[in-house]
Amino acid sequence: MSHRYRIAVIPGDGIGREVVPEGVRCLAAAAQAHGFEFEIAEFDFACADYWLRHGEMLPPDWREVLGGFDAIFFGAVGWPEVVPDHVSLWGSLLQLRRGFDQYVNLRPVRLLRGVRSPLRDRQPGDIDFLVVRENTEGEYSSIGGRIFEGTDRETVVQETVMTRIGVDRVLRYAFDLAAARPRKHLTWATKSNGISITMPYWDERATAMAQRYPDVTADKDHIDILTAKFVLRPQQYDVVVASNLFGDILSDLGPACAGTIGIAPSANINPDRTWPSLFEPVHGSAPDIAGRGIANPVGQIWSGAMMLDHLGEPAAAAQVVAAIETVLDERPEVLTPDLGGSGTTEGLGTAIAAEIAA
Amino acid sequence: MSHRYRIAVIPGDGIGREVVPEGVRCLAAAAQAHGFEFEIAEFDFACADYWLRHGEMLPPDWREVLGGFDAIFFGAVGWPEVVPDHVSLWGSLLQLRRGFDQYVNLRPVRLLRGVRSPLRDRQPGDIDFLVVRENTEGEYSSIGGRIFEGTDRETVVQETVMTRIGVDRVLRYAFDLAAARPRKHLTWATKSNGISITMPYWDERATAMAQRYPDVTADKDHIDILTAKFVLRPQQYDVVVASNLFGDILSDLGPACAGTIGIAPSANINPDRTWPSLFEPVHGSAPDIAGRGIANPVGQIWSGAMMLDHLGEPAAAAQVVAAIETVLDERPEVLTPDLGGSGTTEGLGTAIAAEIAA
Ligand SMILES: CC(C)[C@H](C(=O)O)[C@@H](O)C(=O)O
Ligand SMILES: CC(C)[C@H](C(=O)O)[C@@H](O)C(=O)O
Numbered sequence: 001m002s003h004r005y006r007i008a009v010i011p012g013d014g015i016g017r018e019v020v021p022e023g024v025r026c027l028a029a030a031a032q033a034h035g036f037e038f039e040i041a042e043f044d045f046a047c048a049d050y051w052l053r054h055g056e057m058l059p060p061d062w063r064e065v066l067g068g069f070d071a072i073f074f075g076a077v078g079w080p081e082v083v084p085d086h087v088s089l090w091g092s093l094l095q096l097r098r099g100f101d102q103y104v105n106l107r108p109v110r111l112l113r114g115v116r117s118p119l120r121d122r123q124p125g126d127i128d129f130l131v132v133r134e135n136t137e138g139e140y141s142s143i144g145g146r147i148f149e150g151t152d153r154e155t156v157v158q159e160t161v162m163t164r165i166g167v168d169r170v171l172r173y174a175f176d177l178a179a180a181r182p183r184k185h186l187t188w189a190t191k192s193n194g195i196s197i198t199m200p201y202w203d204e205r206a207t208a209m210a211q212r213y214p215d216v217t218a219d220k221d222h223i224d225i226l227t228a229k230f231v232l233r234p235q236q237y238d239v240v241v242a243s244n245l246f247g248d249i250l251s252d253l254g255p256a257c258a259g260t261i262g263i264a265p266s267a268n269i270n271p272d273r274t275w276p277s278l279f280e281p282v283h284g285s286a287p288d289i290a291g292r293g294i295a296n297p298v299g300q301i302w303s304g305a306m307m308l309d310h311l312g313e314p315a316a317a318a319q320v321v322a323a324i325e326t327v328l329d330e331r332p333e334v335l336t337p338d339l340g341g342s343g344t345t346e347g348l349g350t351a352i353a354a355e356i357a358a
Numbered sequence: 359m360s361h362r363y364r365i366a367v368i369p370g371d372g373i374g375r376e377v378v379p380e381g382v383r384c385l386a387a388a389a390q391a392h393g394f395e396f397e398i399a400e401f402d403f404a405c406a407d408y409w410l411r412h413g414e415m416l417p418p419d420w421r422e423v424l425g426g427f428d429a430i431f432f433g434a435v436g437w438p439e440v441v442p443d444h445v446s447l448w449g450s451l452l453q454l455r456r457g458f459d460q461y462v463n464l465r466p467v468r469l470l471r472g473v474r475s476p477l478r479d480r481q482p483g484d485i486d487f488l489v490v491r492e493n494t495e496g497e498y499s500s501i502g503g504r505i506f507e508g509t510d511r512e513t514v515v516q517e518t519v520m521t522r523i524g525v526d527r528v529l530r531y532a533f534d535l536a537a538a539r540p541r542k543h544l545t546w547a548t549k550s551n552g553i554s555i556t557m558p559y560w561d562e563r564a565t566a567m568a569q570r571y572p573d574v575t576a577d578k579d580h581i582d583i584l585t586a587k588f589v590l591r592p593q594q595y596d597v598v599v600a601s602n603l604f605g606d607i608l609s610d611l612g613p614a615c616a617g618t619i620g621i622a623p624s625a626n627i628n629p630d631r632t633w634p635s636l637f638e639p640v641h642g643s644a645p646d647i648a649g650r651g652i653a654n655p656v657g658q659i660w661s662g663a664m665m666l667d668h669l670g671e672p673a674a675a676a677q678v679v680a681a682i683e684t685v686l687d688e689r690p691e692v693l694t695p696d697l698g699g700s701g702t703t704e705g706l707g708t709a710i711a712a713e714i715a716a
């Protein structure tokens with residue numbers, strides 16, 4: 001009897017709907033090649049459908065509806081012409097991350113063979129690090145408000161909230177990761193010279209955690225200079241751990257340095273496995289290019305590989321990543337425009353699925 | 359009778375002490391060439407001296423001591439082995455910015471002739487934009503604190519504070535700047551999809567301000583994708599206006615894309631001229647390379663040019679910038695290591711001063 005994984009698929013909006021089918025195609029190919037099965041349930045929790053009918057992004061019982069799946073495979077949500085982004089995102093993706101306590105957002109940054117970095121002289125191997133983003137608290141709080149509305153005294157405040165439990169658990173995850181890698185190097189992003197209360201606390205906890213990992217070389221960089229160093233010396237990074245906002249920034253900038261946001265994957269992980277984890281590309285719904293069939297599906301497919309890893313199918317996961325790299329390197333005719341080609345979403349997805357099957 | 363400007367000079371710590379004399383050397387050369395004078399008073403408000411003696415970064419009457427000068431020429435402050443950065447910075451630079459209501463931090467990003475961009479195929483002219491950073495409020499608040507210290511419930515909060523007055527005045531400055539430039543293009547940095555209270559407010563005020571500038575093409579980018587676009591498509595930016603934190607990040611990343619942080623200048627401006635403005639390089643005190651005489655003085659010298667502009671000496675300012683560019687382009691033997699050379703701080707400063715005098 002082969003193993004059967006139950007997956008909730010949420011294509012979402014915009015290019016999410018275009019890349020998710022390619023992700024599913026590649027997952028199916030991997031399942032076939034490795035002798036397991038997927039049972040897939042698709043949900044229309046997006047601006048374009050569920051919100052238009054219900055005025056909400058998720059049903060009230062979303063926790064029961066989605067909580068029993070082995071994982072969630074997510075495209076992208078957002079259609080700003082119809083729903084303001086902060087409403088659609090807080091109503092779905094950010095809600096799921098927090099509600100399912102997916103406190104680690106793991107985002108690999110790697111310059112793959114066949115992809116051209118916008119940085120001079122950078123070769124595959126030069127850029128290969130992991131961004132570990134805190135995913136439930138920090139700058140993404142929902143506390144705050146507005147006073148003296150409409151007057152000259154109008155003032156708006158929003159809290160950044162860090163808890164010892166929240167900070168320590170993501171640091172521990174990142175140090176564990178670093179300890180298991182050959183270079184054993186960890187950088188924590190901070191801004192403790194300017195953000196004078198929460199960021200010195202983040203430093204304090206990171207410094208304490210570093211004591212417990214004597215084998216890991218740990219240092220800190222302020223976020224401003226860290227973004228500069230991603231461009232000037234990307235080869236020096238191995239594991240980079242950051243608050244919610246800083247992790248968000250670094251995990252878009254990193255993939256840009258490695259060629260394109262279109263290939264970057266992410267795993268929103270609940271390491272305790274009390275709730276399903278969620279796998280989605282780093283890119284968004286990209287309304288500007290949606291509907292043209294040219295979105296790069298690699299971020300979605302690679303996110304599928306991260307899901308396979310999480311489900312306990314590391315051989316299948318490795319094969320998907322290898323297939324991605326082979327196609328990017330050897331099949332320039334199927335590459336999408338962001339990779340310098342003139343191929344389509346479906347063409348690139350089909351080529352990778354065929355490579356997995358081969 | 360030639361005009362005489364009264365300048366307070368604060369070299370500060372680390373490489374601040376090494377680059378400030380080169381800045382002063384070039385200012386003197388410009389004054390001589392253009393027939394005005396400087397009266398310079400130097401202050402030891404730094405970790406290395408004032409703090410060691412007094413346990414404070416500035417005297418209690420700093421407002422009276424410094425308030426009467428025409429401008430402040432500042433190096434860099436910070437010596438983390440002795441004083442935690444948030445203490446030294448909040449006690450000096452951040453205090454001065456706020457106390458003298460220098461609500462605009464203007465930071466030009468330009469790829470100069472003679473400088474090699476880490477980005478492939480980028481030529482001078484491809485990168486030429488202005489970062490306008492809000493400089494008194496936003497994420498750099500001093501409100502917040504810690505509760506349940508030392509327990510599992512330990513929680514730390516910090517407020518981001520935006521006021522209508524504070525947001526509108528920096529937006530107005532940025533729109534005015536954009537309106538006066540040939541491309542008339544403005545981008546505001548935001549993160550309203552994730553930071554759901556303050557950032558939608560920032561968008562709301564920017565949208566309202568844009569209505570008043572029909573000639574300016576204004577659009578927004580979320581900070582994550584904006585950092586990616588600095589690397590992928592820097593040529594598309596003209597004026598970028600951002601909150602305190604986002605402006606901090608963009609004004610390190612931008613100069614890195616344009617070759618090195620070492621050349622980037624900044625002007626902390628009080629546009630109402632009720633208090634002196636402050637001119638400093640974007641880089642910090644860089645304890646790691648201090649004392650070796652290899653720091654790049656161009657950021658300090660270019661900041662001096664911005665000061666000349668502010669004082670009403672635009673011809674002298676333009677000549678300093680032209681001299682910088684000529685030396686960078688034609689004198690590779692004097693370039694500092696960050697520019698790929700093996701020259702010294704003094705050698706590069708002296709060469710630029712000579713070029714100004716020529
Ligand atoms: C030193 C630090 C507090 C400062 C800032 O964040 O403003 C610096 O990075 C800058 O950009 O001027
Ligand atoms: C869409 C947005 C709310 C989201 C975030 O900021 O987390 C996205 O940028 C990401 O990185 O997943």
